[in-house]
Amino acid sequence: MEEFDFIRSIKPDFYRQSSVVKGIGDDAAIVRHTNKDIITTVDTMVENVHFSSKTTEPFHIGYRALAANISDIAAMGGMPTSYVVSIAIPDSWSADELQEIYHGMDDLAKVFNMDLIGGDTVSGEQLVLSITVLGTVLKGKARYRSDAQEHDIIFVTGTLGDAACGLHILLNASQTDREKYRYFIDRHRMPMPRVSFINQCEAIKRLSLNDISDGIANEANEIAVASDKTLLIEYNKVPSHPQLSNFSSEQQFNWMLSGGEDFELIGTVSEKDWEQLETIAMKTNTKISAIGTVRNDLKKNGTVWLQHNHESNRLKKSGYTHLRR
Amino acid sequence: MEEFDFIRSIKPDFYRQSSVVKGIGDDAAIVRHTNKDIITTVDTMVENVHFSSKTTEPFHIGYRALAANISDIAAMGGMPTSYVVSIAIPDSWSADELQEIYHGMDDLAKVFNMDLIGGDTVSGEQLVLSITVLGTVLKGKARYRSDAQEHDIIFVTGTLGDAACGLHILLNASQTDREKYRYFIDRHRMPMPRVSFINQCEAIKRLSLNDISDGIANEANEIAVASDKTLLIEYNKVPSHPQLSNFSSEQQFNWMLSGGEDFELIGTVSEKDWEQLETIAMKTNTKISAIGTVRNDLKKNGTVWLQHNHESNRLKKSGYTHLRR
Missing domain, CATH: 3.90.650.10 (PurM-like C-terminal domain)
Incomplete structure (x- = not known):
């Protein structure tokens, strides 16, 4: 599958958040959160370091990686709103398996009304999944x-x-x-x-x-x-x-x-x-x-x-x- | 070098932007951009796919990866403000080389008054550098x-x-x-x-x-x-x-x-x-x-x-x- 076909296959049909001004499809995504502080965190999971395909299905790789990030937003007292995904993919992974990773993320994202708003998809020798989540918190109300x-x-x-x-x-x-x-x-x-x-x-x-x-x-x-x-x-x-x-x-x-x-x-x-x-x-x-x-x-x-x-x-x-x- | 020592070595002594409410050192970073739309983009560079250590010094790996992201922010009509870095590192890379990657990023970040506000540092078989940049643009003024x-x-x-x-x-x-x-x-x-x-x-x-x-x-x-x-x-x-x-x-x-x-x-x-x-x-x-x-x-x-x-x-x-x- 070509990169563009793959991106099309994971691109949401609609955005859950009205805060999404521009999602996937331009040079960058744009979100609008009036009068809120913006929280951001990144978490990276590497095959055979953070998970093994022996114990973890592709669906759960995506789910767990996003959960780790959302948890960081919660620990700041915030609400997660959107996420961008960078993924390095070895040739041995099938398009179906990749889509399962994104389904896993979306399954959890749905719970919090979050949107996938961007990403980068590259080739690599080892699966490396890096998710950056954006969230919001009332001004000055973050928990430290x-x-x-x-x-x-x-x-x-x-x-x-x-x-x-x-x-x-x-x-x-x-x-x-x-x-x-x-x-x-x-x-x-x-x-x-x-x-x-x-x-x-x-x-x-x-x-x-x-x-x-x-x-x-x-x-x-x-x-x-x-x-x-x-x-x-x-x-x-x-x-x-x-x-x-x-x-x-x-x-x-x-x-x-x-x-x-x-x-x-x-x-x-x-x-x-x-x-x-x-x-x-x-x-x-x-x-x-x-x-x-x-x-x-x-x-x-x-x-x-x-x-x-x-x-x-x-x-x-x-x-x-x-x-x- | 342990992860925490490494993070300490790359953590900025101060933040250039007054928009940084919380930088490195908690579960997530917090930024405040009143009355602006937030732009975000991620770009990933993989060793032997996007660069080779034969032609690219560690300093330039960092510089170029950040440049690619900033360029996406510019293409939305925005100003880059901060970035988070996820890096998967093979054992063969020395702490000095890693720091050079971060120096390369900082050298360019300085030009735009940008701050490194977070990241994740993990082990991997291949160097994978993934940068997420945040930027701002006047409300509704993004370029598509x-x-x-x-x-x-x-x-x-x-x-x-x-x-x-x-x-x-x-x-x-x-x-x-x-x-x-x-x-x-x-x-x-x-x-x-x-x-x-x-x-x-x-x-x-x-x-x-x-x-x-x-x-x-x-x-x-x-x-x-x-x-x-x-x-x-x-x-x-x-x-x-x-x-x-x-x-x-x-x-x-x-x-x-x-x-x-x-x-x-x-x-x-x-x-x-x-x-x-x-x-x-x-x-x-x-x-x-x-x-x-x-x-x-x-x-x-x-x-x-x-x-x-x-x-x-x-x-x-x-x-x-x-x-x-």
Whole structure:
């Protein structure tokens, strides 16, 4: 398939957002967001680094890559609106498989009324999918990692370790177990970013916020460093799915703290706003859990401490980094 | 080098634009552009597809990739403001080489007061550099390919075929010839998008516009199709650098019409505005040339015709497409 035929095949027939002034088909796309701040983020997934075609269907490659980006927009307190896709494609991929990647993206985009507004399609030796998402947030209302304050309650949405468990099942389990643990596989393949919850939080004046892409060990440290505070987390309060208890304590521990790719949110909120946050969570059908508190301890600020088995130990960034050299 | 050290090494010390609300260092970047439309475009360069390390230094990989994006913003009539970079990096690349890529981008970004506001850095088997640029344009003032009208004058900026000639020199010429044809090599390595010219054109009510990334054979056809008009181009009016005449007629013909990567602009303007366009070109030190006219010929609309050697022949899209399957 020629590039132009392929682009025609993925070009939307209409745009969902009235903010799209010009979509695909000129030198660049144009969007109009009056009186809003613009959020932008890029996330890249590489074959055999971030996913393997053994465990991931083309549809889920697209879905998950877009989910990772939307989750970053949610973690800024924003609404995703549109996305552009750069894809490097090896000859071995069929046009059908490529279209499935775009279907996966569109399936999630639909949920948030988002539009594909542009992209670049090139040849490469390895599939590299890079998505840039645009979103909006009310002027000056973005949520930062740096906004944690002393006495804040640390919270997370959903349950943690699900996606890592799902990947483990896909890599190791029998067909029977795959059926038994379908929930985890789905959480790995089709994570749902917490956009609707966070967008109901507008009335809450201050939240520090981060999305869980590498595991809370990593993201809690990012909040601790950015806010220059000490985060105390109680391991037994970290929420997990009931079925996770079927796995070893070590697996549970690793997946919940460093598993990553759950695309839940971790944040901090003042004690007085906690009840309001719980109400919003209930309204948006979102599980939230208080997992610890923020301290201002000059000797420890910038670090995270985990209380587990009557001990308190430093929880270092253990989320893996993709670039090692 | 770990990912975080690398990001620290390329993170700007300050942001040039006051529009940057939040740059690198949170889940996403935030920019504020009050009362402007937002332009966005992505362009991806792959090692051994779009460049070879034989002919292109890391500095120029970065420079040229950003230039291609900025050129798309210019072709919408806009001002580039910021960019995010996704890069997949093979182990064989050193940290120094990577930093040179970013230096190359920054060297051009400086010219337009642009900021690097985010990115993603991942491992890959092949260098894939994908840049998304954001820009702004006054509300409703974007320039489209579809705005050509009957009797318009077709114009191009600069001289054409320079970059293709430069690449030819790099691939084939002796050291002596490399020095002799330094101009073409520079045009290949460090093209300068026509931002300042196009931003002085605000007073001109209507322009159709496209940037020359694949060669005017391609881009003129895009205007013809989008505007549903017939474009007549006179070959002897297509501007070239004097030194290009040292090459064969066939080379000149191919480079000027399908060479690509000059990142000049092709557009159409009404006859009555031509003089004003010439004045703006002079003020901004931009060469512009009238190379033909727009016709409304129902039987030929959507096509381009080249007058050459007393013949008129259809000029098809001959710019190469990166994806062939």
